[in-house]
Amino acid sequence: MKSDTEAKNRPYRLPTIEDVARLAGVSTATVSRSLNTPDRVREETRNAVEVAVKALGYTPNFGGQVLASRRTNTIGAIIPTMGNAIFATALQALQETLALRKVTLLVATSQYAPEQEQVQLRTMLARGVDGIALIGTERSAEAYDILTARQVPFALLWSIPDELPYLTIGFDNTRAAAEVARRVLEFGHRRIGVISGMTDGNDRATARLRGITSTLEAAGVVLGPEDVIRCHYTLEDGEAAARRLLSGADRPTALICGNDVLAAGAMRGARHLGLNIPADLSVTGFDDIDLATAVSPALTTVRVPHKRMGASAGERLLEWIDSGHQPQSLSYSAEFVFRDSLAPPSSG
Amino acid sequence: MKSDTEAKNRPYRLPTIEDVARLAGVSTATVSRSLNTPDRVREETRNAVEVAVKALGYTPNFGGQVLASRRTNTIGAIIPTMGNAIFATALQALQETLALRKVTLLVATSQYAPEQEQVQLRTMLARGVDGIALIGTERSAEAYDILTARQVPFALLWSIPDELPYLTIGFDNTRAAAEVARRVLEFGHRRIGVISGMTDGNDRATARLRGITSTLEAAGVVLGPEDVIRCHYTLEDGEAAARRLLSGADRPTALICGNDVLAAGAMRGARHLGLNIPADLSVTGFDDIDLATAVSPALTTVRVPHKRMGASAGERLLEWIDSGHQPQSLSYSAEFVFRDSLAPPSSG
Numbered sequence: 001m002k003s004d005t006e007a008k009n010r011p012y013r014l015p016t017i018e019d020v021a022r023l024a025g026v027s028t029a030t031v032s033r034s035l036n037t038p039d040r041v042r043e044e045t046r047n048a049v050e051v052a053v054k055a056l057g058y059t060p061n062f063g064g065q066v067l068a069s070r071r072t073n074t075i076g077a078i079i080p081t082m083g084n085a086i087f088a089t090a091l092q093a094l095q096e097t098l099a100l101r102k103v104t105l106l107v108a109t110s111q112y113a114p115e116q117e118q119v120q121l122r123t124m125l126a127r128g129v130d131g132i133a134l135i136g137t138e139r140s141a142e143a144y145d146i147l148t149a150r151q152v153p154f155a156l157l158w159s160i161p162d163e164l165p166y167l168t169i170g171f172d173n174t175r176a177a178a179e180v181a182r183r184v185l186e187f188g189h190r191r192i193g194v195i196s197g198m199t200d201g202n203d204r205a206t207a208r209l210r211g212i213t214s215t216l217e218a219a220g221v222v223l224g225p226e227d228v229i230r231c232h233y234t235l236e237d238g239e240a241a242a243r244r245l246l247s248g249a250d251r252p253t254a255l256i257c258g259n260d261v262l263a264a265g266a267m268r269g270a271r272h273l274g275l276n277i278p279a280d281l282s283v284t285g286f287d288d289i290d291l292a293t294a295v296s297p298a299l300t301t302v303r304v305p306h307k308r309m310g311a312s313a314g315e316r317l318l319e320w321i322d323s324g325h326q327p328q329s330l331s332y333s334a335e336f337v338f339r340d341s342l343a344p345p346s347s348g
Numbered sequence: 349m350k351s352d353t354e355a356k357n358r359p360y361r362l363p364t365i366e367d368v369a370r371l372a373g374v375s376t377a378t379v380s381r382s383l384n385t386p387d388r389v390r391e392e393t394r395n396a397v398e399v400a401v402k403a404l405g406y407t408p409n410f411g412g413q414v415l416a417s418r419r420t421n422t423i424g425a426i427i428p429t430m431g432n433a434i435f436a437t438a439l440q441a442l443q444e445t446l447a448l449r450k451v452t453l454l455v456a457t458s459q460y461a462p463e464q465e466q467v468q469l470r471t472m473l474a475r476g477v478d479g480i481a482l483i484g485t486e487r488s489a490e491a492y493d494i495l496t497a498r499q500v501p502f503a504l505l506w507s508i509p510d511e512l513p514y515l516t517i518g519f520d521n522t523r524a525a526a527e528v529a530r531r532v533l534e535f536g537h538r539r540i541g542v543i544s545g546m547t548d549g550n551d552r553a554t555a556r557l558r559g560i561t562s563t564l565e566a567a568g569v570v571l572g573p574e575d576v577i578r579c580h581y582t583l584e585d586g587e588a589a590a591r592r593l594l595s596g597a598d599r600p601t602a603l604i605c606g607n608d609v610l611a612a613g614a615m616r617g618a619r620h621l622g623l624n625i626p627a628d629l630s631v632t633g634f635d636d637i638d639l640a641t642a643v644s645p646a647l648t649t650v651r652v653p654h655k656r657m658g659a660s661a662g663e664r665l666l667e668w669i670d671s672g673h674q675p676q677s678l679s680y681s682a683e684f685v686f687r688d689s690l691a692p693p694s695s696g
Contacts, residue, residue, distance in 0.1 A: 082436035092430040107455045264642040294612040
């Protein structure tokens with residue numbers, strides 16, 4: 001009999017095939033045959049094995065395969081936040097793709113902080129993962145050094161190659177945001193405010209802002225520093241930014257926002273100031289999450305291929321792990337979606 | 349030199365402390381001392397170790413500890429969907445709590461299908477996790493048998509004990525929904541429609557619907573089968589349900605919805621029918637996610653303690669894993685939040 005201490009140290013030992021064999025009174029080879037090729041085993045034997053499997057809660061242990069192939073059958077993903085549906089849903093698509101291959105997903109969130117991402121990266125690698133999905137391309141050289149030194153397959157979502165040799169699965173944020181700015185100009189707006197996400201350490205926010213400002217400038221609409229507010233991607237920050245942008249004398253007739261959450265916040269801020277959307281103010285978003293069509297009027301926005309990026313990341317990472325060769329990067333298009341929140345400015 | 353085949357089979361071998369020692373030209377004991385008590389090592393030695401650590405991408409390997417303690421330093425979580433911010437944010441709180449202890453989070457989504465949850469449960473257990481977080485109490489006896497046979501600590505979130513001996517960390521869905529119904533009645537509504545989530549296999553949806561119908565019945569408002577629609581928790585289903593409930597002759601003056609997503613969908617449906625909220629129709633939600641204050645008018649709803657449930661699940665599971673003893677269950681209150689979407693019915 002084992003001592004108490006020993007028992008306490010092993011409370012969660014997984015039942016093994018030996019345990020099943022012992023309980024069923026058969027050999028481990030018979031257990032294995034009974035599970036893998038049941039029609040080659042007599043019914044009584046099969047039943048005995050089945051009962052033992054259920055009683056012990058035994059499941060064929062992938063752990064053994066891990067040791068054999070040096071694989072953990074785990075993919076890690078580090079996303080900025082689960083609070084925004086856009087990442088949560090991409091993560092879900094990734095997980096569903098991996099589940100088809102019995103690969104499980106480890107998840108961490110970095111709160112948009114590159115240094116936190118790096119800590120999580122080290123933890124995941126120390127723990128052992130077969131591959132890693134990250135958001136965006138902007139991070140320290142050290143983070144990339146860690147990844148390449150470990151030779152771990154990794155995919156960068158939401159961005160395009162940008163001269164990096166890595167596997168990217170994304171879309172052109174600059175171009176998509178430029179398209180929004182172009183449409184806003186087409187409707188006749190000239191006094192325009194921008195509510196951007198924080199651009200530090202975030203290549204997607206930087207690219208969107210660049211797309212907006214360069215398009216406006218090319219049309220002769222030059223934004224002053226007071227016309228652009230950078231803030232966190234929350235309703236509250238979007239609302240506060242809108243109130244600030246709309247409080248001046250020569251207030252904007254359109255607000256271009258870095259994502260749908262900021263745009264929904266901006267709409268709330270505008271409503272509180274008694275402004276009518278789109279009669280008094282046009283507002284645009286980015287992402288096309290549920291929120292975009294839940295608000296009224298519905299948001300003009302950009303449809304980000306979040307599910308496709310999540311699913312493709314799973315497929316390409318598994319392909320890389322299997323073949324040992326880095327697959328081709330993927331670039332999706334992000335579609336402009338016109339809805340009622342964008343209209344011509346009222347004359348005056 | 350290794351053969352190609354050998355190299356191919358081991359592309360992702362984690363660098364070991366021996367590799368670092370070899371490269372730095374010191375003993376493994378010196379590497380260990382250099383990492384753990386750097387002030388006890390000469391600067392040149394420390395630098396040499398540092399260079400080797402960086403070059404190899406070495407991180408102190410938790411794997412060794414896993415074997416020693418039979419722990420995987422992993423907690424699994426199976427939630428219905430990441431599409432709804434309420435679960436995603438709870439998951440994030442859980443992950444942040446676990447990260448403080450260098451425990452990582454494995455994630456799977458069941459799409460509200462108990463049989464899919466059971467498959468994921470088996471996969472996670474086969475893979476090896478120290479504990480598991482699940483949503484709700486309603487699942488097959490077999491699923492509970494698997495969990496208890498394995499002696500894996502597990503926590504059930506979002507529900508209260510309900511006579512089960514398991515660790516639950518939740519709130520009283522029946523009571524919270526009953527409170528919403530009571531407030532709707534107080535405002536003078538008598539013609540009331542209910543848009544519920546699917547109740548099959550979902551104890552939370554069942555409890556909320558029970559809380560609503562029993563409160564209404566106690567006040568003499570008896571719902572017919574045509575007054576209650578069960579649907580999936582999506583904007584589209586909420587909208588379709590509202591259109592159906594509002595299309596009859598004696599249409600409801602209030603719609604009580606199973607969550608905020610359904611309520612936002614119902615508001616959209618009402619708007620399309622030309623109804624004004626709350627003048628023509630009151631709408632209530634449940635959860636108090638961002639969506640609730642992004643829509644206009646803002647939703648009367650119930651604030652679900654999602655972050656606290658996520659964080660507490662992490663704490664209690666780690667406590668259980670450490671002590672070997674199942675901790676006490678936790679019951680939080682869910683607060684009624686009054687906002688502009690609820691008002692008296694217009695006379696007529």
